[in-house]
Amino acid sequence: MVELCVLYDKVRFEEKSIYDKALKKGIKARMTDAKSITISTANKRKELALGDVILQRSISHFRGLYLTACIEFLGFSVINKFQVGQICGNKLLTSLTLAKHKVPTPKTYFAFSSAAAMEIINSTGFPVVLKPIVGSWGRGVYPLRDEEVANMIIEMREENDSPLGRIYYIQEMIQRPPRDLRCIVVGNEIVAAVYRYSAENEWRTNVARGGKSEKAPITNELEDIAIRAAKAVGGGVLGVDLMEDAQKGLLVHEINNTVEFRGASSVSNTDIAGAIVDYSVAVVKK
Amino acid sequence: MKKECQDCGAEINVPDDALVGEIVTCPDCGADFEITTKTQNTVELKPAESVGEDWGQ
Numbered sequence: 001m002v003e004l005c006v007l008y009d010k011v012r013f014e015e016k017s018i019y020d021k022a023l024k025k026g027i028k029a030r031m032t033d034a035k036s037i038t039i040s041t042a043n044k045r046k047e048l049a050l051g052d053v054i055l056q057r058s059i060s061h062f063r064g065l066y067l068t069a070c071i072e073f074l075g076f077s078v079i080n081k082f083q084v085g086q087i088c089g090n091k092l093l094t095s096l097t098l099a100k101h102k103v104p105t106p107k108t109y110f111a112f113s114s115a116a117a118m119e120i121i122n123s124t125g126f127p128v129v130l131k132p133i134v135g136s137w138g139r140g141v142y143p144l145r146d147e148e149v150a151n152m153i154i155e156m157r158e159e160n161d162s163p164l165g166r167i168y169y170i171q172e173m174i175q176r177p178p179r180d181l182r183c184i185v186v187g188n189e190i191v192a193a194v195y196r197y198s199a200e201n202e203w204r205t206n207v208a209r210g211g212k213s214e215k216a217p218i219t220n221e222l223e224d225i226a227i228r229a230a231k232a233v234g235g236g237v238l239g240v241d242l243m244e245d246a247q248k249g250l251l252v253h254e255i256n257n258t259v260e261f262r263g264a265s266s267v268s269n270t271d272i273a274g275a276i277v278d279y280s281v282a283v284v285k286k
Numbered sequence: 287m288k289k290e291c292q293d294c295g296a297e298i299n300v301p302d303d304a305l306v307g308e309i310v311t312c313p314d315c316g317a318d319f320e321i322t323t324k325t326q327n328t329v330e331l332k333p334a335e336s337v338g339e340d341w342g343q
Contacts, residue, residue: 010320011307019305061340084305096317187324218333239343273329 002284003028003051007033009069014264017273018055022201025277032226034058039070040172053284054078055237055276057258061089064258079255079280080236086258087233091169093131101232104225104251106243109170114158117168119148130154134164138204143173156241157164174243174251178203178237181216181242181250183226184261184272187235190226191269191275192261193218213263225250233257237276287328293317295328309334 004022008015008031022029030051039048054071054076058064065085068078082087087093098105108122111117121128121144127180130153132140144150157165184192199210207213216222226240229252239259244251262271287300287312296314299320304310308330309318319331 008291008307010309011305016305016308031305059341061343063340134340138341139339259343260343261317 001028002053002165002281003030004280005029005054006031006053007034007050007054007056007064008035009033009060009063012260013265014061014260015057016272017265018057018276021271021273022277025274027277028081029282031209034063034067037067039067039074041076045074045076048074048076051066051079053244053280055280056085057079059258061085061134065089070187077283079283080238081234084236084238085257088238088255089134091254092133092167094255095169097232098229098252101228103229103232104248106174106251106253107172109168111168111170113166114154114168118150118267120168120170121154122147122171124141124170126150129171129173130157131171132171133167133169138206138209141204143203149197171253174245174253176243176245178205179214179244180253181222181244182213182264183218183222183240183242184275185226185230185238185240185260186272186275186279187237188227189275190218190223192264192272193222193226193285194264194267196263207260207263211263213267215267215269221250225252237279287327289319289329289331290318291315292319292331292333297330300324300331 006019012249056064056068068082082208087097092159109120127145129140142153179195179197183190193216194213195216196205196211198205203212230238233255239256241254242252291298291299291312294315298302298312306321308321311318320334322332323330
């Protein structure tokens with residue numbers, strides 16, 4: 001019998017739902033605290049009791065990413081793979097991967113000094129969006145609407161101690177409705193799609209920023225783009241985020257490798273946790 | 287199950303269906319604790335990790 005291991009560092013709605021669903025389906029499941037695992041280069045797979053397939057669900061991106069590298073080294077199947085986490089956890093790599101695979105995505109510029117970043121901003125004109133290349137829950141994402149604010153934000157980034165803070169990711173601002181789309185992709189299927197509306201006085205749509213979810217129709221265009229985006233980064237269980245541009249249509253701006261689906265679950269009729277469990281078991285049986 | 291808050295001594299209620307790894311919050315002082323072990327009659331808590339810069343998606 002296949003044993004599913006949910007690796008967590010903090011049990012949220014999502015991890016609990018996946019674990020409960022596996023047990024309800026009669027699948028052997030375990031919850032393992034990522035913070036408690038140690039691994040050495042001399043370890044063998046049989047020395048770690050992590051089941052047959054592992055769902056990497058750590059809330060800390062880097063903990064999840066590097067632990068995945070270690071357990072893949074031991075020969076375990078991990079959902080999602082290290083390569084997928086590496087691309088999705090980095091907006092610069094995600095944009096390059098999407099563009100390389102011809103998945104529609106907002107036009108994005110990269111600069112490697114504050115002076116070069118200001119040069120880009122002055123040549124593209126306003127508004128533009130400045131994002132950190134590694135970051136989550138919308139932290140550090142700024143709409144730049146005039147030169148004065150742009151100068152201040154770039155200066156702030158320049159003074160930041162983080163070397164990654166000095167890599168500048170500047171994106172065209174999409175004239176979108178006050179919402180974006182989150183698609184939960186499991187393998188080759190979209191299992192749920194929701195609109196995420198910005199909270200009052202908030203431009204970002206993250207649920208962590210108070211954004212509200214509403215069920216969205218899964219159109220052929222949405223299905224085609226979301227699946228192509230998921231495949232481009234290596235596939236698995238992913239949250240593909242898209243914006244609606246009046247002229248260009250749907251544009252993928254982010255892909256989440258440890259997708260949060262509490263908001264989507266509350267408005268969707270699909271059993272998201274159940275689909276994730278079925279997919280994980282099928283991965284072992286392949 | 288009830289547990290005393292390690293910070294302020296108030297009573298924290300740990301729901302029966304809570305799993306090891308879940309976070310419970312003290313209703314008085316707001317401190318977060320992670321459930322480390324849980325049996326039918328006992329529960330152990332430790333201070334939860336604070337939100338990291340790389341948390342979430």
